[in-house]
Amino acid sequence: EQAEIGLIGLGVMGSNLALNIAEKGNKIAVFNRTPEVTKKFYADAGELQGQIIPCETIEEFVAAIRPPRPIIIMIKAGDPVDQQMEILKPHLENGDIMIDAGNANFRDTIRRFDNLKDSGLTFIGMGVSGGEEGARHGPSIMVGGTEDSWKRVEKVLTSISAKYDNEPCVAWLGNDGAGHFVKTIHNGIEYADMQMIAEIYGILRDGLNLSASEIADVFAEWNKGRLNSYLIEITEKVLRAADPITGKPMVDLILDKAGQKGTGKWSVIEAQNMGVAATAIEAAVAARILSSQKDERESAEKIFGLPKALAAPADKKAFIADLENALLAAKIGAYAQGFAVMSAASKEFGWNLPMPTIARIWRAGCIIRSQFLDEITSAFTKDPHVANLIVTPAFSQMVKDTDAPLRRVVSHAVLSGLPVPALASALGYFDAYRRARGSANLIQAQRDFFGAHGFERIDGVDKPHGPWGSGLDIF
Ligand code: NDP
Incomplete structure (x- = not known):
């Protein structure tokens, strides 16, 4: 046979x-x-x-x-x-x-x-x-x-x-290349998901001074809720494990230098190639790069020291609830960005990528598997051509419920000098995406000033240049 x-x-x-x-x-x-x-x-x-x-x-x-x-x-x-x-x-x-x-x-x-x-x-x-x-x-x-x-x-x-x-x-x-492209974006999302979890862990460890096993308890609790996922589950397990040599928490003995093999970087490059903002994935890849520069970070800490942290929030329980919601909000941002990159690539390469199917086949087997992907599957099944995951009815409600906690968590971390580049970039993404009138009018004015690039007016009047002369006058 x-x-x-x-x-x-x-x-x-x-x-x-x-x-x-x-x-x-x-x-x-x-x-x-x-x-x-x-x-x-x-x-x-x-x-x-x-x-x-x-x-x-x-x-x-x-x-x-x-x-x-x-x-x-x-x-x-x-x-x-x-x-x-x-x-x-x-x-x-x-x-x-x-x-x-x-x-x-x-x-x-x-x-x-x-x-x-x-x-x-x-x-x-x-x-x-x-x-x-x-x-x-x-x-x-x-x-x-x-x-x-x-x-x-x-x-x-x-x-x-x-x-x-x-x-x-x-x-x-x-x-x-459709299959390998989707796998690449899967890995980019995985980078962002892991980075966000690590940032939250950093706040629990350095902002609330919790021990590895106390943090494990927090993740165990979260794994029963909306964050339920393989990555949260293994985070709890990792935090619980003791080093067989010293008996100390294993995680405390691991050097804070993250490796990477390239798929995260490819995701970011392709996002840029497609003209899609994938800020959370970019932040995650950049964070791994900075993590690997341990020697430089040690020298810099000698020069700058660390900023004085805010006092830990008085209501620890409420703050931990904020962290859970912040992680969910930021995660929505990262996944929305990953799907937006796939949607743009689908058009560019003529693949007709089926978004609900992609979310469906990520619900099990892969590293980012989670209950959350089941919710993404439903959202895309109802509306397969939606412009962005965050404007679907289900996810827009989730964002409304969680963006205030994300804002509080990012503020607390920033004021304490705790690095949260992926959480902050997801927040910055929401804030830019949800605001109908942004500040790029100024950029258009500057571009017209120095390069005569022209602009569109809000009142529709056809006058493509500003009253600033040739722009070269200042020389
Ligand atoms: P391993 O290092 O375990 O195995 C490498 C294999 O490649 C060996 O069988 C080796 O054969 C063969 N090989 C290497 N060079 C050649 C060559 N020039 N011609 C023919 N055979 C060659 O790799 P992995 O199994 O970890 O990874 C394989 C692929 O799967 C990679 O693309 C990796 O990125 C991907 N992948 C890995 C994951 C993981 O978790 N490890 C997850 C998902 C994907 P020989 O015994 O003769 O050296």
Whole structure:
């Protein structure tokens, strides 16, 4: 019996994905550049061995799969993917589908897809979220490619995906780079979500002087409410864990330098490319960069010291309730921005991205999974073409209920010198977005003054320049 699908790359993600595929009753052929890895993988597969065909050569591997052959490539992102595709190509036949399941830049995905045009072969760019655990037991899967190629893999991918209320967290989202683009924005939102949680943690730790375990209690409580989500859940667990060596809270012993692999940065670059304000995601990426500059921060603290903090609010309970609402408000801002970037990209690349479906497949399996995404799913289902999530009836009500707490929290943090760039940028975004008459009239006047750029008048009178002479007079 031939395999239903093939997989190349038995690293952390690939091996877990392969076991998941086998476990769900799909026969799978596997290959890894270093054959010892394949041998070990097969030897460790236990009762799933019957579903796995381990292959040591590409010829053997390709022959083991039922045509048209879907082949998942789950290897190091970048050049290795192009190299692997070149190696595979001569062995493939009309209709075969190479599927890049790594964290690719969607622009590379579009290029790879286009390069295969007229070759008889096709390409799927597939975003897989949920880390190792997700790959093994059910990831969220975002697929981009032709609809025909999706139909060939739909059954297998549906069987391995995460489920939310029995609904599979996998969908075909559009042509070429659609899946990898959506995965990129997922990661950008993830950056913002994590940064906002970290900022709130910073206020609890440095503004209220709570211990790690006291903060864990706060997050445990929040996880029962509207913030219920995987990230809040693991935050509580992280805060509770003790270091096995010293017995101290683990989190207190971890250096405050955050790493990043690039998808957050890509989100920000693409937001800028599309002309969409994604300030919370930008703030989150910038905050990781600043976090990594530990030496410079230490030197700067020696020069400036720290500002004198405000006294902790007298009503601690009320302030903690404010923090919960502030986090919700800011989170709405970040998600609204992420969806706005996707909406702009959808038009630019002609993908027709289905917003309710994207929210739906993020409800389980991925890192940002939450009850909140179920609410986003409903909001977009009722109004799939709305300009911005925050003006949907459900979310506008949430913003009305929570923007005052966000304002109080940001004010308190700012006056105490506690950095809250992501929370503050979400607030700044609301304040700019909700105000019909802003201050850009002055910018237009300045631009006209020095560059004769002209402006529109509020009274409709057709007089495109101001009474400031040539502007160069001041020189
Ligand atoms: P690993 O480092 O665990 O595995 C790397 C794999 O790539 C190995 O199988 C390796 O083969 C293979 N490889 C590397 N270079 C080449 C090459 N030039 N030709 C062929 N094979 C090559 O990686 P991960 O499993 O962590 O990540 C794989 C992909 O999944 C990446 O794109 C990553 O960004 C993405 N991803 C990772 C997540 C995670 O949580 N780890 C989450 C979501 C996506 P060999 O054994 O021969 O060295």
